[in-house]
Amino acid sequence: MKYQMDRKIRLACLAACTILLAATLFMLLKSLAWPGVVEQTVPQFSYNQNARVDYRVYFKSNKLYPESSLGPGSMYVTNFVDYINTSFKYTFSADRVAEVKGEYEIVAVVEAVAGKDSKKVWQREFVLLPKKAFNGKEQTITIQEELPLRLPDYNAFASTVIRDSELIPDEVSMTVRWNVAVEAAADGGQVKEQLAPTLVVPLVRKAFEIGGEPVKEKPGAITAVKTVPVRVSWKKVAPYGTVACISALVLVLLLWLTGGRAGHIDPLEARVRQIVKKHGFRMAAIDGDISALIGNAVPARSVDDLALIADELNKPLVYRPLSETNEVPSFYVFDEPKVFVYEMKRDNDVT
CATH class of the missing domain: 2.60.40 (Immunoglobulin-like)
Structure with a gap:
């Protein structure tokens, strides 16, 4: 059974271990193959x-x-x-x-x-x-x-x-x-x-x-x-070897024992993002309680229908986002005395 991690965190850990492993292997090979030279009087x-x-x-x-x-x-x-x-x-x-x-x-x-x-x-x-x-x-x-x-x-x-x-x-x-x-x-x-x-x-x-x-x-x-070539110093090589082994072990454990999963996103919030992406150019966001402004409310079947009404009336599509006082996002088109309204439901998949 694999332990599920956030995909982004898992990828970041894998990338960090890979870079560390590559860097220490390079330094290890360099220390072994090219320990350096010194000038000696012979x-x-x-x-x-x-x-x-x-x-x-x-x-x-x-x-x-x-x-x-x-x-x-x-x-x-x-x-x-x-x-x-x-x-x-x-x-x-x-x-x-x-x-x-x-x-x-x-x-x-x-x-x-x-x-x-x-x-x-x-x-x-x-x-x-x-x-x-x-x-x-x-x-x-x-x-x-x-x-x-x-x-x-x-x-x-x-x-x-x-x-x-x-x-x-x-x-x-x-x-x-x-x-x-x-x-x-x-x-x-x-x-x-x-x-x-x-x-x-x-x-x-x-x-x-x-x-x-x-x-x-x-x-x-x-x-x-x-x-004259310098003899390999095992005191200098040993730390590179130790770090490389630890990095390789952590990398293998991450690959074998963990799996990636997408981060948790509220379905309703994901749907709101899609709507904002689609109709954002005609939308205006508001905060606060607007119940006093809503008199003769006319419900719309979807945001797309509400967007058509806004275009027809040449009015902005007003958006009230999620907040502590507003559990679901709402969309409005004000045409006094009427107010066209669309309130999203958490089980509503219709646009």
Whole structure:
């Protein structure tokens, strides 16, 4: 058994469900088939540089140190130090074979500073190892270099400058720098890089500790911007699917379980509408009680007959519509002293 609904309401519900279903299905298919794209930075050629300086401090014959040398992280008595042996290792590694070329050098800078702001008073540079070239077509290139630093020689140099200048600085130090410049070319492009690990050795002191940046690492890449499809977001798709299922279910229920019926219209009112549509051009509607105006009433058989009388007498067809005081519509043609009248009946089907 189908539940009967007003035809217009049923059609409106069916139309709303259909439109909602079509819209959500469109958005669902769009979200699945075209989730969108984003721009991402993608590495074309990735590489890494690693430079490391290890050292050991070697001693003269003395009665303090039982060992002949000590590694990093200690304090060293200056008068017992013979030299500092340094071991340098540099590695350039890439994600593919590349044409690599470059050069490196070792430079020591002795400088003195003084004052509250530690301003440089004097400086002297020593080239410990002139520039050396390296090259290769490999995925990984490694260079190694050992170099002893004669600490007494640099302490003697600093002491001589201080004595001759008669200027006593607050601090004198030697910074040893391993300068590396490298170029690499691959399918992704070409790169130029520099790297410089350092050791800082205090001079003209009774004891010292070695500082600086002995280890340096520097990754890099040649990148390109590419358009990448976005993965389907099920959190965005799920609401469209839910609404589409609900809309389809409601639509099926409306089609299977409901039927349309015309809205209820009073038969008498429907008949009045037909009369007004047919004779409206010659009709005039009035309100209120007109019983006082009706004297010698002459009944007419139909509205059509009353319309013929109105045409013959060249009078308007007066219409008194339904109201709280007037249970049935009435039609009049006034021709004093006569009044031609037609009153509709609820069971009257004759025009």
